[in-house]
Amino acid sequence: MRALTQDRYGWDALAVREVPDPVPGTGQVLVRVHAAGVNPYDWHFAEGQPLVARPTMGGLRGPRPPVRGADLAGVVVGTGPDVTAFAPGDEVFGFGSGGTFAELALAAEDALAHRPAELTPVEAAAVPMAGVTALQHLREAALAAGQRIAITGAGGGIGHLAVQIAAARGARVTGVCSAGNAELVRELGAAETVDYAREDFTAGRRRFDVVLANAGRYPVRALGRVVVPGGLVLVNDGSKEGLLGPLPDLLSAPLVSRFSPYRVRNVTATSSGADLAVLAGLVTDGVLRPVVSATYPLDQAVEAVRQVAGHGHARGKLVVTPA
Ligand SMILES: NC(=O)c1ccc[n+]([C@@H]2O[C@H](COP(=O)([O-])OP(=O)(O)OC[C@H]3O[C@@H](n4cnc5c(N)ncnc54)[C@H](OP(=O)(O)O)[C@@H]3O)[C@@H](O)[C@H]2O)c1
Structure with a gap:
């Protein structure tokens, strides 16, 4: 072959x-x-x-x-x-x-x-990989209706599926993406979008219950600034290159969590057939596209x-x- x-x-x-x-x-x-x-x-x-x-x-x-x-x-x-x-x-x-x-x-x-x-x-x-990663992160977040979530890389593989799943759970989604993807991200269920080229959302006044960081190489402390006390930062940006790549962010998550008013987690997605079936069900229910x-x-x-x-x-x- x-x-x-x-x-x-x-x-x-x-x-x-x-x-x-x-x-x-x-x-x-x-x-x-x-x-x-x-x-x-x-x-x-x-x-x-x-x-x-x-x-x-x-x-x-x-x-x-x-x-x-x-x-x-x-x-x-x-x-x-x-x-x-x-x-x-x-x-x-x-x-x-x-x-x-x-x-x-x-x-x-x-x-x-x-x-x-x-x-x-x-x-x-x-x-498969993008959907299961989105699903398993949002499961970790135990996202409830009415909660506010920011998703970076919202127009990409994981982001565009996470936006749909979070919106279907009744969360208010802020999608951080390029201007070119803003319309798509809103169509998929985001209440608003932030163009990362024009605005650093970690420096703004919005506050979130959960941040799912897929892209942007934001320092964890900057993400922590925009979550409410007890809120959750999901670090999922593997784009850093070099000797250690994203490893320092991932390894320091438990320590940062311990000494911060917010929680930091990284979920390593697992190739679960059961979760693929959950995603297939969301597709059939018209929730996921x-x-x-x-x-x-x-x-x-x-x-x-x-x-x-x-x-x-x-x-x-x-x-x-x-x-
Ligand atoms: N935890 C795990 O087990 C697991 C599993 C799979 C993947 N990952 C990691 O998850 C990350 C995302 O994966 P993916 O499949 O979604 O990647 P992807 O399809 O390449 O999407 C990345 C998105 O980020 C956007 N982006 C680029 N720069 C940005 C910035 N500064 N701010 C906000 N958005 C920006 C890009 O488009 P625009 O700039 O045009 O908006 C693109 O839509 C990767 O780093 C990957 O390593 C983790």
Whole structure:
């Protein structure tokens, strides 16, 4: 099969190559990939950023597995031993294991869900990582009707889904995004938007019960200034590069929490099939609508990953279409 692979870190190492077809092991499903969502996660692995995380990416010289891509939507074409929830012919979406910018991909049975009929494969491929991350952060926030939440990166992958979920829970959403995404973010349910190029919302007078920081590289203390006492800062901006990347912010969260009038949390999203099913339910209920701003054939997948590298400016989601 054809797949976007790399044998070392760096953009020039990425190329579409012929690799052996994957074979499903125990508990694994083989999927013909119709569409694969693009995430900053793919950039981290492509470049090996932040440097300190390289050992967790599979190796110091190059990432393992070598195929890029984490999200997928497609059709089941095979199953390994002990798979009971899926059978060949099922339309699925979820998290691949071993790379999804490829014609075929493996996925653990519990990292998949049935694709809701309301979504095309391209739309469904936009949901897994961004949707589960949004859902799990908002669950941590235990957001209630009437509460005020600020979401930075509101026009991006996680942000545009978080805006919809928070608004559906009755929260008053302030979306922090570029002027170009403001109309979209309001359409998706934000009560107001702040153009980060014109206004630093952490220096303003608005106060929030929760801040979900997906982008902007705001210092945690600045975010803390705009939450009410007892409020919650969710640090989810992994865009810092260099040796340590966002690690200092993430590691210092418990300490800052202890000595501040607000709480700071970071949620590491888990590839939960159960949460994919929750998201599918929100789609069916008309609460959630993924926005895909562009699709890329496999041969141009590197371009798609470059769009979300560092402080990218993706509108909604970008999706690769391998087949
Ligand atoms: N905790 C976890 O397990 C987990 C999981 C997945 C991702 N993440 C992290 O979550 C972050 C967001 O991911 P994503 O998929 O949503 O990325 P994305 O799709 O690239 O979206 C980022 C958005 O931020 C906006 N943006 C750029 N600069 C900004 C600024 N200064 N202020 C406010 N918005 C700005 C961009 O568009 P405009 O500038 O045009 O508005 C874009 O819409 C990443 O850093 C990623 O590493 C964490």
